[in-house]
Amino acid sequence: MTNEAIIEMLEKLADLMELDGVEAFRVNSYRRAVRSIRDFKDDLTVLANQNRLTEIPGVGKGIAGRIAELVSTGRLAELETLEQKVPTWLPTLLAMPGLGPKKAALIHEKLGVTDLAGLKTAIESGKLAEIPGLGDATAKKIAEGIQFIESGGGRVPLGIALPLAEALAERIRYLSGVRRVEIAGSLRRGKETVADIDILCETDQGEKAIKEFTSLSDVRRVLAAGETKGSVTIKLPEGGEIQVDLRAIPTESFGAGLMSFTGSKEHNIRLRERAIACKWSLNEYGLFEGTNRLVGESEEAIYAKLGLPFVPPELREDRGELDRLPADLVSLDDIRGDLHMHTVASDGRNSIEEMAAAAQMRGYEFIAICDHSKSSTIANGLSIERMEQHIEGIRRVARAKPGIHILLGCECDILLDGQLDYPDEILAKCDWVVASAHARATGPAAKLNPTERTLAAIENRYVCAIGHPTGRLINRRPPMEIDMPRVVAAAAKNGTCLEINASWQRLDLKDEHAQMALAAGGTLTINTDAHSTDQLDQMRLGIVTARRAGATKQSIANCVNYNELRKLIARKRGA
DNA sequence: GCCGTTTTCGGCCCGACTGTTTTCAGTCG
Numbered sequence: 001m002t003n004e005a006i007i008e009m010l011e012k013l014a015d016l017m018e019l020d021g022v023e024a025f026r027v028n029s030y031r032r033a034v035r036s037i038r039d040f041k042d043d044l045t046v047l048a049n050q051n052r053l054t055e056i057p058g059v060g061k062g063i064a065g066r067i068a069e070l071v072s073t074g075r076l077a078e079l080e081t082l083e084q085k086v087p088t089w090l091p092t093l094l095a096m097p098g099l100g101p102k103k104a105a106l107i108h109e110k111l112g113v114t115d116l117a118g119l120k121t122a123i124e125s126g127k128l129a130e131i132p133g134l135g136d137a138t139a140k141k142i143a144e145g146i147q148f149i150e151s152g153g154g155r156v157p158l159g160i161a162l163p164l165a166e167a168l169a170e171r172i173r174y175l176s177g178v179r180r181v182e183i184a185g186s187l188r189r190g191k192e193t194v195a196d197i198d199i200l201c202e203t204d205q206g207e208k209a210i211k212e213f214t215s216l217s218d219v220r221r222v223l224a225a226g227e228t229k230g231s232v233t234i235k236l237p238e239g240g241e242i243q244v245d246l247r248a249i250p251t252e253s254f255g256a257g258l259m260s261f262t263g264s265k266e267h268n269i270r271l272r273e274r275a276i277a278c279k280w281s282l283n284e285y286g287l288f289e290g291t292n293r294l295v296g297e298s299e300e301a302i303y304a305k306l307g308l309p310f311v312p313p314e315l316r317e318d319r320g321e322l323d324r325l326p327a328d329l330v331s332l333d334d335i336r337g338d339l340h341m342h343t344v345a346s347d348g349r350n351s352i353e354e355m356a357a358a359a360q361m362r363g364y365e366f367i368a369i370c371d372h373s374k375s376s377t378i379a380n381g382l383s384i385e386r387m388e389q390h391i392e393g394i395r396r397v398a399r400a401k402p403g404i405h406i407l408l409g410c411e412c413d414i415l416l417d418g419q420l421d422y423p424d425e426i427l428a429k430c431d432w433v434v435a436s437a438h439a440r441a442t443g444p445a446a447k448l449n450p451t452e453r454t455l456a457a458i459e460n461r462y463v464c465a466i467g468h469p470t471g472r473l474i475n476r477r478p479p480m481e482i483d484m485p486r487v488v489a490a491a492a493k494n495g496t497c498l499e500i501n502a503s504w505q506r507l508d509l510k511d512e513h514a515q516m517a518l519a520a521g522g523t524l525t526i527n528t529d530a531h532s533t534d535q536l537d538q539m540r541l542g543i544v545t546a547r548r549a550g551a552t553k554q555s556i557a558n559c560v561n562y563n564e565l566r567k568l569i570a571r572k573r574g575a
Numbered sequence: 576g577c578c579g580t581t582t583t584c585g586g587c588c589c590g591a592c593t594g595t596t597t598t599c600a601g602t603c604g
Binding site (some may be wrong): 030033057061063097103135137198247261 | 576577578580586587588589590591592593594595600601602603604
C-alpha cells in the first residue's frame, strides 16, 4: 500500500469521525498525523514492518496501529463501521454555509430533511423558521448559503482571485483612516485556488471603515459587519460570487493580525502552542505575557520573539517549516528570461518583435520563442516548411534586436506513440525545445501511456524541458495519470527541465510535484506560455507556486544568466 | 489520540459576529 493510499484512508477516517461527533482533539490528532506523514518521505510499509511508525511526530500507539492494520490487511475496520454508521444526509447538509452539526441535526430531527431539495422546501414553507432555536434570520442565511453553493461557490483559481483582490485593496486604501492595506489568507500563501479573499487594513476607525467597505459598489451581499470585521460577497467575472473578508487592525497589532489571517490555521496553531510553551499567548492582536503586549506591530518581530526565523507566507502550511531553516526562496527579481511563449506564427496575438520588446520592458536578458508544432492543428501548429521559414524569421529578429537574447525554440508535441512531432533535424536547429503533450487519448490510439510518453520525450537529447507536464486545467480538466516519481527521477538523470507553467489556468507542475522534482535533484523552469505580451505578467503566479515548493533560484533554469543557460543546454545535448 | 526543560495526567489556539435569549450557543475563519 502506498503512502498516498494510507493517507487517503486516514483522512477519510478523520472526516467520518468528525461527522460522528467524536471529540475534536481526537479528530485533530489524526489530521495532524497525516500532515506529518506527508512531510515524512519514508515508506510507511517499511516503517510498519520495522515497528518504527511511532518515530513519526504525531503518530502514537493508536494511529500506528491503524497504519499497521492498513499495511497488513489493506482495510480499516473502524472506517468501515463508520461508513455504515454516519448518515448520508449529514455531509450534504453540512456543506451549506451557515449550517453546522447542531443545526443540521436539529433540522433533520424535526423535519426529516435528508437532502438539498428537502432543505429548500423546509425554508420555503416556513417550517424551518418555526423550529425552536432557529428563526427567520437563520432560514434566510441558510437560503443564501444554498444560493452561494448553487452559483458555483467553490474554489476560485488564484489567477482570477488575485487581480480582484488587488483592485479591491486599492479601493480600501481610501476608506476612513486607512494607512495600510495587505492581502492575507490563502491568496497570500499563493494557493492555486482560494475559497475567499482576506484583506487587512490598518486603521484606528475600524467600525467606520468596515461600514464603508460594506457599502462599496462592488458588494452584492453583506454577510456580517462589526467593529473589526466585515464580510461581503462580490461578483466574479465569469459569474457566481466570492466572499471577501475585511479586518480592521490598529497599528500596534498589524503584524499579529496579518500573521493570524494569513494562516494557515495549522501553522497558526503551531505558533500559538509555541507561545504557550514560553508562558505567553498569541492572538491576532499580538504576543502577550499576561495582558502585556510583547510584540505585535510586525510579523518579523513576532517570529523573532518566538525564536524562529521569518517564514515566507507560501511555506506556512504546517509541513515542518518551523523545524528547519527556510531556504532563500526564488523571487520575481531572480527571473532573467521566459522560455516558453507564442507568436502570431501559431496561435499567439503578438509578433516576435513585440514579445521581445515586452520581455525587455520586464528586464529580461533572454526569451525563447516556442510556437506550436504541426500536430497541434487547432493551435495553428507549424508544418515543417512553415517552421523552416519561422526559424529564419526568429534569427532575423534576433540579429536586429540588441539588448535581449532571442532563443529559437518550439513547443513540440509529444505524440501518442511517444515520438516527437518534429524530426531531430528540425529540433537540432532549435536552441531550446519544450516538449508538451496536447493529445491525451488513452484508448487504442495511445500506444504508450502518458508516463511512458513523457519519459520518451525526457530522454530525447534535444528536449530541454517538458511543458505543463500533467496537462491539467484548474477546475476544468484533471491531470493526466502520470507516475510522477519516475518522471522526476528520469528528468533529473537526463538533465531535462520540468516546467512550472505559470498560466493561471494551469500552474503545472503544481507545488507538490515541483517539490518532488527538487527533491529528486532536478531543474525547473518557470515559464508563462504567453500567447500575448500582457500574459508575460503571469510569471508571478509561477513564482509563488515555485516558492510553495521551496524552490531557490539555484534550481531554476531561467534564473541563470544567458551564458550559463547555453552551458546548461549544451550539457543536456551532450548527455 | 498525542504529548511532556513545570506534566505519564490533563491538557489540547483563539477570537468575531449573529441570532435568539435574556447570558450564550452556534458557526466561521
